[in-house]
Amino acid sequence: MAEEKRITPMAQDFSAWYIDVIKNADLMDYAPVRGCMIFKPAGYAIWEAIQRGLDSRFKATGHENAYFPMLIPESFFNKEKEHVEGFAPELPWVTEAAGEKLEERLALRPTSETIVGWAFQKWIQSWRDLPVLVNQWANVFRWEKRTLPFLRTSEFLWQEGHTAHADEKEAREETIRMLNVYVDFVQNEMALPVWEGQKTPSEKFAGAIDTYSIEAMMKDGKAVQAGTSHYMGTKFAQAFNIQYLDKDQTLKFVHTTSWGASTRLIGCLVMAHGDDKGLRLPPKIAPVQLVMIPVGPAKLREKVLARFDPLFQQIKAAGIRVKADAREEYSPGWKYNEYELRGVPLRLEIGPRDIDNNVVIIVRRDTGEKITASQDGLIDIINNLLTDIQQNMYNQALQFRQDHSFEATTLAELTDILDKQFGFVLGGWCGSGACEEEVKKATKATARNKPFGAPKQMPTCITCGQPSVATVWYARGY
RNA sequence: CGGGGCGUAGCUCAGCCUGGUUUAGAGCGCUGCGUUCGGGACGCAGAGGUCGGAGGUUCAAAUCCUCUCGCCCCGACCA
Numbered sequence: 001m002a003e004e005k006r007i008t009p010m011a012q013d014f015s016a017w018y019i020d021v022i023k024n025a026d027l028m029d030y031a032p033v034r035g036c037m038i039f040k041p042a043g044y045a046i047w048e049a050i051q052r053g054l055d056s057r058f059k060a061t062g063h064e065n066a067y068f069p070m071l072i073p074e075s076f077f078n079k080e081k082e083h084v085e086g087f088a089p090e091l092p093w094v095t096e097a098a099g100e101k102l103e104e105r106l107a108l109r110p111t112s113e114t115i116v117g118w119a120f121q122k123w124i125q126s127w128r129d130l131p132v133l134v135n136q137w138a139n140v141f142r143w144e145k146r147t148l149p150f151l152r153t154s155e156f157l158w159q160e161g162h163t164a165h166a167d168e169k170e171a172r173e174e175t176i177r178m179l180n181v182y183v184d185f186v187q188n189e190m191a192l193p194v195w196e197g198q199k200t201p202s203e204k205f206a207g208a209i210d211t212y213s214i215e216a217m218m219k220d221g222k223a224v225q226a227g228t229s230h231y232m233g234t235k236f237a238q239a240f241n242i243q244y245l246d247k248d249q250t251l252k253f254v255h256t257t258s259w260g261a262s263t264r265l266i267g268c269l270v271m272a273h274g275d276d277k278g279l280r281l282p283p284k285i286a287p288v289q290l291v292m293i294p295v296g297p298a299k300l301r302e303k304v305l306a307r308f309d310p311l312f313q314q315i316k317a318a319g320i321r322v323k324a325d326a327r328e329e330y331s332p333g334w335k336y337n338e339y340e341l342r343g344v345p346l347r348l349e350i351g352p353r354d355i356d357n358n359v360v361i362i363v364r365r366d367t368g369e370k371i372t373a374s375q376d377g378l379i380d381i382i383n384n385l386l387t388d389i390q391q392n393m394y395n396q397a398l399q400f401r402q403d404h405s406f407e408a409t410t411l412a413e414l415t416d417i418l419d420k421q422f423g424f425v426l427g428g429w430c431g432s433g434a435c436e437e438e439v440k441k442a443t444k445a446t447a448r449n450k451p452f453g454a455p456k457q458m459p460t461c462i463t464c465g466q467p468s469v470a471t472v473w474y475a476r477g478y
Numbered sequence: 479c480g481g482g483g484c485g486u487a488g489c490u491c492a493g494c495c496u497g498g499u500u501u502a503g504a505g506c507g508c509u510g511c512g513u514u515c516g517g518g519a520c521g522c523a524g525a526g527g528u529c530g531g532a533g534g535u536u537c538a539a540a541u542c543c544u545c546u547c548g549c550c551c552c553g554a555c556c557a
Contacts, residue, residue, distance in 0.1 A: 015551070030549075090556070111557090144556055145479070152556070205557095213557095225557060262557055295516045333517035351516055361516085444553095478557090 007341075009276050014220040019149070021270055025279040025342050028149050035147035035154030039263070042342060043150075045287035046266050047157060051137065053189045053284070054159060054261060057181045063133040063161060068115050070139070071106040076114035079239040083113065086206020090142045092154075108141040113207065113232070113258055116162040117240030124254060127166055127246050131174070135161040150267030151224065151478045158262035164242060164254040168233070171255035172210075175231040178259040179212045182227030190265065191282035191394040192216050192272050193401055194226060195424075195473055197449035202433050205258075209233040215448045215473060217401045218271035221422030223448045223475040226268050229259035267478070272397055279343030280365055282393050283386040289321040289346060290382060291339045295332045296351035307355050311375070318379040320386070340365060345389050346382065366392050407456065411442055411463050414474060418443050424475045426454065428468030430461035438463050439474060447472040 007024060008016035022028055027043030030036075039047065055065070071094060077084040087110045094106040109115070120132060137159050147153050161178060165171040183196050194214035204211040208230035216226045237243070237253035246252050273280040283289050292312055294304045305326065312324045323344075325335055332349070339347055349361040360378065362371045366389045373381045404423030408414040417425050429435065429447060436447055439462065450470040458471045 019550085032548085034549075086556095140557090142556070145554075146552085146556090156557075158557075228557070260557075264557060298513095298515060301515085328515080331515055331517085331519060333515090333519085335518085337518050349516070353516080 007276060007278060010219060010274075017274075017276070018267075018271060021274050021278050021341075022149055025270075027266070027270075027279075030149075033154070035144065037149050037153050039157075042287070043266060046269065046281070046285060047263055049285045049287060050190075050261075050265050051159070053185050054181070055135075055137075057185060058135050058159075058161065061133075061177060061181060063135045063163075065136060066134045067136050067138065068109075068112050068119065070109050072109050072112075072115050074105050074107060076118065077107065079114065079117075080207050080236060082235075083207035083239075087111070087142075090144060092141050092143055109138075110140055110142045111258075111260070112136065112138070112140075112160055112162065113236055113256075114240070116258075117236045117242060117256070120162075120164050120237075120254070120256070121240045121242045124164060124242055124244050127244055130164060130166045130244060130254065131170065132164040133161075133174075134163070135159055148267075148478070150270070151264050153263075156263050158260050160258060160260040163257045164237070165256070166244070166246070166252070166254065168255050171233075171257050172231050175210070175212060175229045175257045175259070178257070179214065179227070179229040182214050182229070182259075182261055186214060186216065186226055186265070186268075187394065189282065189284040190269060191284075191390055191397060192226070192268065193394065193398045195449065195451040197451035197454075197473070199228075199449050200429070200433075200436060200447045200470075200472065202436055203446065203449075205230045207232065207235055209235065213449050215424075215451075215475075216268050216272060217397075217404060217424060217475075218268070218478070219274070219400065220271070221404050221424070221475070223424065223473070223477040224264065224268050224271070225448070225477065226265060227259070227261040230257060232256040232258065264478075273393060274343075277337075278341035280393065281343035281345060283345045283390045286343065286345050287321065288323045288339075288342075288344050289386055290315065290323070290348055291335075291344045291346070292322060292324045292348045292350070293332055293335050293339075294326050294351070295349050296353075298328075300352045301328075303352060304350060304355065308350055311350065311360070311378070315379065315382065318383075320379070320382055336363075346385060348382075364389060366396070405455075407458065408462055408474075409458065409460065410465075411439065414439065414445070414462055415443050418445055418474075418476065422476075424448070424473045426456060426458060426471060427462035427474050428458035428460045429470050429472045430464055430466040431469040432461075432464070435461055435463035443474070443476075445474045445476045448475050448477060449473060 007020040010017040026040055029038040031038050091107045139155055139157050141155050143154055144152050163174050179196055186192050186194050194216045196214045199211040199213055210231045212229045213225045214227045215223045234253035236256050242254045243251045294308045296304050315322045345365050347363045354360055358375050359372050362373050406417045407426040414425050440446055450472050454471045461468050
């Protein structure tokens with residue numbers, strides 16, 4: 001028997017499990033530079049699916065794609081104090097080109113507020129120029145001390161939306177609109193429930209007035225910020241002098257927003273849906289939704305393929321992302337394991353007996369259930385199954401989140417819950433940074449966000465017992 | 479940047495402590511041929527290494543010493 005690809009059980013070592021899954025599912029490879037990674041085709045295909053889902057939503061809300069340069073002059077960062085303090089420590093620099101030292105060194109962008117601000121200043125003169133609604137798909141660099149594939153890498157891919165508006169009201173509406181776009185995408189396509197809410201001041205984006213996030217729960221109970229949306233007020237407008245002449249004939253600063261989601265969504269997908277057999281992809285995201293595998297003895301192979309091929313064409317023509325794997329050098333059993341590892345939602349087997357009975361065998365990745373399905377009306381059966389898997393995966397993730405959501409009224413309770421059960425803990429917060437800091441020191445958990453529509457209002461601060469100004473989710477995060 | 483682990487075949491590693499029968503090995507993978515094929519098949523024959531790099535010790539270094547580069551995991555910092 002051949003050596004099996006082995007995945008460390010999730011319960012034994014979650015980190016090892018994660019690395020095993022992404023390696024065995026062939027999503028990535030390590031790169032020669034520390035903290036950088038190669039997106040292999042299977043991993044990049046997931047990113048493309050995410051891009052499609054988000055991009056169509058951005059277009060539908062009136063945004064256009066643009067592209068700004070990756071190199072940003074150092075002086076740009078010094079124009080906004082909080083921004084530079086937030087990002088300076090993790091910037092890689094270009095200091096030399098064509099064999100000569102540069103007069104001003106250039107940062108590899110960690111985000112593009114500065115260079116977008118510079119451009120907006122040139123583009124905006126009149127109230128008629130507003131709003132400006134652009135998005136870019138790009139790579140950015142943040143030299144983090146510690147890296148983890150997809151979740152935290154020195155270079156990552158993302159989209160960043162940047163908008164400029166005439167007033168605060170409009171800009172704030174945009175901020176929440178885009179937050180809701182992320183909610184819609186992640187919940188409906190990635191089958192992941194999230195808590196949308198506002199970040200506490202200490203967790204804000206460097207340079208923002210208000211930061212909002214969506215927080216998803218991984219299977220180790222940790223939180224991942226899966227998307228963010230920021231209201232910048234006029235901070236960047238003042239830093240880059242983005243002013244317009246309003247209808248009342250006075251010069252005014254624009255109000256800007258930015259919002260982003262990155263390739264860490266792929267890590268979310270793995271950690272929130274995966275199991276000990278490997279990846280599980282929700283059908284709407286899965287690059288391959290159905291894999292077809294012919295089975296049976298070699299002498300009957302022609303008979304099988306004679307039905308297999310037209311069936312494949314029929315399924316493909318119906319718009320289902322189907323892959324046929326009729327390779328003879330791998331046994332069916334090997335293929336079953338391989339595609340389970342890769343997270344393909346449905347597997348279809350067809351052999352001589354099935355052909356005689358006018359059926360196929362369909363196996364669900366989410367439940368492992370084997371279904372004998374008639375070849376007549378097969379397309380409807382597949383489509384219904386895909387819909388059902390999508391819903392089931394969401395329900396499973398929601399159930400998991402409910403099972404790992406708690407509430408605490410004291411720091412001792414919070415510590416106890418996080419140590420014994422892991423998950424998200426709802427608690428009150430008095431508004432002081434010191435209390436947040438204390439929670440962090442005691443539990444390594446942070447205030448993830450102040451959720452909209454919290455399940456319950458917690459009246460007193462978990463740390464100091466004073467009346468709370470907000471109810472927050474506390475959790476350890478990635 | 480601290481702590482730990484590790485660099486030997488494409489991959490996972492053994493060999494190192496105690497230097498010399500090792501002509502550097504194993505399993506998987508890879509190539510060729512044949513047999514198999516309903517849950518990770520098998521036989522036979524092959525290809526593949528300046529033992530991460532640089533110095534040093536020695537008659538002799540994958541093995542001992544020094545330096546260096548890099549990777550992974552765990553902490554402090556972050557999407």
